[in-house]
Amino acid sequence: MTRLVMILNGPNLGRLGARQPEIYGELNLSALEAACRRWAEELGLEVDPRQTDDEAELIGWLHQAADQGTAVVLNPAAFTHYSYAVHDAAAEVDPLIEVHISNPAGRDSFRRHSVISAVARGTIAGFGFDSYRLALDAISRLMP
Numbered sequence: 001m002t003r004l005v006m007i008l009n010g011p012n013l014g015r016l017g018a019r020q021p022e023i024y025g026e027l028n029l030s031a032l033e034a035a036c037r038r039w040a041e042e043l044g045l046e047v048d049p050r051q052t053d054d055e056a057e058l059i060g061w062l063h064q065a066a067d068q069g070t071a072v073v074l075n076p077a078a079f080t081h082y083s084y085a086v087h088d089a090a091a092e093v094d095p096l097i098e099v100h101i102s103n104p105a106g107r108d109s110f111r112r113h114s115v116i117s118a119v120a121r122g123t124i125a126g127f128g129f130d131s132y133r134l135a136l137d138a139i140s141r142l143m144p
């Protein structure tokens, strides 16, 4: 049986490597996805990493995960802070873990609130790309 996890990355995360490297690091999205594949293999998981700048597309992927019973590691990026639509779609998915590369709690005041956390099993933030490793480890324990 495959233990599938969708890794969903929201807006501007396709810019990793170029975007504010002092905050998000020097490595790009492909490097993050490759690292996630390696970590997943160690945990006996299969991953399906995706990135979009489009709220509707992200919501569609969450609906797909809900319908298929697929676990999700979600970095909602800026949607974290204001998208009730992503909140509502994420509420249908279980297990779902929220991740952030940076620690939003230590940054701009608008980043201190997540509208996603209430519907996630938990949130991992502030550990760079390792946030995804920790999230995959945590989600593998929540899956059959």
Ligand code: DQA
Pocket (backbone or CB within 6 Å): 011, 012, 013, 075, 076, 077, 078, 079, 080, 099, 100, 101, 102, 103, 104, 111
């Ligand atoms: C982020 C934090 C968000 O506040 C920001 O809008 C992002 C990335 C992170 O991974 O640290 O785009 O989700």
